[in-house]
Amino acid sequence: MTQSPQTPHPERTQLRIGPHTVQPPVVLAPMAGITNAPFRTLCREFSGGKGLFVSEMITTRALVERDAKTMRLIHFDGTEKPRSIQLYGVDPVTVGKAVQMIVDEDLADHIDLNFGCPVPKVTRKGGGSALPYKRHLLRSILREAVTAAGPLPVTMKMRKGIDDDHITFLDAGRIAVEEGVTAIALHGRTAAQHYGGTADWEAIARLKEAVPEIPVLGNGDIWSADDAVRMMRETGCDGVVVGRGCLGRPWLFGDLVAAFEPADGASLPGPGSSVSGPGASGSGSGTPGYARPTLKEVAAVMRRHAELLAEWLEDEERGVIDFRKHVAWYTKGFSVGSEMRKRLAITSSLAELDALLAELDLDQEWPPGADGPRGRTSGRNRVVLPDGWLDDPYDCAGVGADAELDTSGG
Numbered sequence: 001m002t003q004s005p006q007t008p009h010p011e012r013t014q015l016r017i018g019p020h021t022v023q024p025p026v027v028l029a030p031m032a033g034i035t036n037a038p039f040r041t042l043c044r045e046f047s048g049g050k051g052l053f054v055s056e057m058i059t060t061r062a063l064v065e066r067d068a069k070t071m072r073l074i075h076f077d078g079t080e081k082p083r084s085i086q087l088y089g090v091d092p093v094t095v096g097k098a099v100q101m102i103v104d105e106d107l108a109d110h111i112d113l114n115f116g117c118p119v120p121k122v123t124r125k126g127g128g129s130a131l132p133y134k135r136h137l138l139r140s141i142l143r144e145a146v147t148a149a150g151p152l153p154v155t156m157k158m159r160k161g162i163d164d165d166h167i168t169f170l171d172a173g174r175i176a177v178e179e180g181v182t183a184i185a186l187h188g189r190t191a192a193q194h195y196g197g198t199a200d201w202e203a204i205a206r207l208k209e210a211v212p213e214i215p216v217l218g219n220g221d222i223w224s225a226d227d228a229v230r231m232m233r234e235t236g237c238d239g240v241v242v243g244r245g246c247l248g249r250p251w252l253f254g255d256l257v258a259a260f261e262p263a264d265g266a267s268l269p270g271p272g273s274s275v276s277g278p279g280a281s282g283s284g285s286g287t288p289g290y291a292r293p294t295l296k297e298v299a300a301v302m303r304r305h306a307e308l309l310a311e312w313l314e315d316e317e318r319g320v321i322d323f324r325k326h327v328a329w330y331t332k333g334f335s336v337g338s339e340m341r342k343r344l345a346i347t348s349s350l351a352e353l354d355a356l357l358a359e360l361d362l363d364q365e366w367p368p369g370a371d372g373p374r375g376r377t378s379g380r381n382r383v384v385l386p387d388g389w390l391d392d393p394y395d396c397a398g399v400g401a402d403a404e405l406d407t408s409g410g
Contacts, residue, residue, distance in 0.1 A: 015215055015239040017052065017110060018153025018182050020082045024260030025239030026228065026253065027185070027217060028053040028246065029157075030086035030112065033325070037075055038308035042301070043246060044079070046291075047253035052084055057114050060089035060098035074107055075312075082109035086157070088117065089141065090127045096144035103150055111149055113141070115158040115172070118191040120384040129159040129191035130385055132172040137396040142179040153182035157219070157241070160203050162383050163192035166390060169203060173211045185217040185241045191383045195244070205235040217241050223371055225252065225259035225290060244373070248329025250301065251291040258290060292366035295334050299357045302330050306353055317348050333370030336360060 015025035028035055028043055033056065040053040055073060062070040076083040085108040089095035095113075102108050115138070117128030132138050146154050156176055161167035169186055176184055186207050188199035199220025208216040215238035218231045228240040246252045293301075305326060310319025327344045336344075340356070347353045 015183075015217075017082075017155060017215070019151075020052070020110060020153065022052045022239065024050060024257055025217075025232075026051040026256045026260070027239060027241045028253070029185075029219060029241045029243035030054040030057050030114070031243055032056050034247070036073065036309075036312065037077055038305065038312050039250065040080065041077060041308055042250040042305055043253045046251045047257050049079065050257050051253055052082070052110070053080065054084040054086050054112055057086050057088050057117065058098075060087050060091075060094045063087070063098045064094060064101060076108075084108060084110040084112060086112040086114050087145075088114040088122070088127060090125055090131065090137075092137070092140040092144040095141050096148045099145045099148035099152075099154075103148065103152060109152065111145065111152055111154050112185075113145060113154065113156040115156055116185075116187050118159065118194050118383070123191060124384040124386065126386050126389060130162060130383065130389065132158055132168040133162055133166055133389065133393055134396050135171060135175060136394050138172060139175050139179060140396075142176060142181055146180040154180070155183040155185065156181055157185040157187070159187045160190045160200060162385070162390075163190050169207055170210050173207050173216075177211050177213050181214065183215040183217060183238075184211065185219050187241075188218070188220040201231055201235050204231070204237050208236050208238075215239060219243060223373065225255035228256055229259050248326055248332060249371075250305075251293065255290040294362070294366065295331075295360060295364040296362035298330055298334070299360060299362060302326070303350070303353065303357060306350060310350065316350060320347050320349055320353060323347075323353075333367040334360075334364055335367070 015022040026047075028040065028051065035054060035056045040055075043053055044051075055076075058070055058073055063074070074085060085102065087095065087098055089098065099111055102111060114128060115132050117123075119128070122128035123130040126134070126137075131141075142154070142156070156172075158169060158172055160169045167190070173184055173186075184207065186204050188201055188203045189195070189197065201218065201220070204216065204218040204220075217239040218235055218237040219241035222228050222231060222240055222242050223245045227245070228242070231237065231240055240256075242252065242256070302323075306320050306323040308319075309322050310316040313319045313322065324345045324347065328341060331341060331344070340360070344353070344356050347356065
């Protein structure tokens with residue numbers, strides 16, 4: 001892949017999550033239906049195995065009950081070190097059981113707790129970004145998780161609050177420190193904002209000041225490696241969590257390695273390659289370059305992504321169908337045409353995908369405007385909550401095991 005003009009890298013930094021060193025300090029955000037084993041494999045290949053890559057959200061009830069889909073979702077490739085699982089739960093007892101199961105059966109090396117999901121099916125149960133408003137409930141869940149985890153580090157991901165009138169992140173941060181949480185990731189939006197508007201990086205800086213005892217990671221509006229560098233410099237956070245910025249751009253993790261580590265002459269790794277050095281090269285001056293793939297190179301990544309999904313699901317048709325949602329993200333900015341995008345988005349076999357990719361003008365260079373927002377960008381004015389949820393920030397009556405989702409996702 002060709003390289004863009006080079007930019008200065010920041011000072012070398014190192015993130016510690018319990019016993020695990022994360023260098024560079026970059027984390028793949030858990031995203032339902034996205035950060036499964038195949039996508040994590042792609043991102044790791046481009047980063048040379050550097051960084052931390054978190055599973056998609058796992059519901060604690062589904063894990064405890066050994067739901068078949070959930071057991072597939074917690075599968076890790078043998079090369080994934082550390083293995084990182086994100087859990088969603090509302091009932092402290094169920095969360096504790098799920099964490100104990102992970103420890104007893106050696107299912108992961110790191111546990112992240114979801115207090116940031118804004119989707120209605122989660123918040124209407126009092127979960128995700130709704131939960132930190134209930135301070136006592138948050139404390140109970142964290143205490144159960146940390147106690148059950150033993151030597152495994154427990155982290156949490158959250159938002160600023162429910163809306164501008166119900167901001168919770170500073171209180172939640174102090175509770176997390178008091179209960180032994182290892183690190184906190186903050187998405188600089190409220191639940192009401194959903195994915196709209198602009199992330200509030202100042203809130204990340206405020207949280208870092210409020211909880212100096214543990215690492216704080218920033219999340220929100222990181223569309224490029226330069227955005228990650230800027231966030232760390234402006235907020236003083238200890239690392240970054242990348243979500244929508246890597247949709248259709250798994251090579252972003254190579255860019256991030258290049259941005260945070262001095263170049264050593266290694267070239268950007270391609271899909272499936274075995275690499276040991278940083279994911280992008282410079283001109284020998286110690287400054288990194290970023291990937292600017294041609295459409296031919298993007299098409300090769302698309303094909304590999306679909307193939308990995310087919311292998312993981314043990315069903316080619318299901319794998320290619322699952323890949324469809326990634327088509328628009330991969331092709332954004334290229335001259336592909338709406339009709340061809342539609343055809344690519346209804347493929348059901350690797351042969352069909354190959355044939356359509358071969359019809360593209362594969363010599364296209366990386367187009368201007370190909371970076372920037374992808375995925376969900378709309379905001380919401382109202383957060384769906386349980387009846388009376390906002391009446392008392394401490395009363396947890398009525399919240400129990402029946403609030404747990406029975407399937408993974410969110």
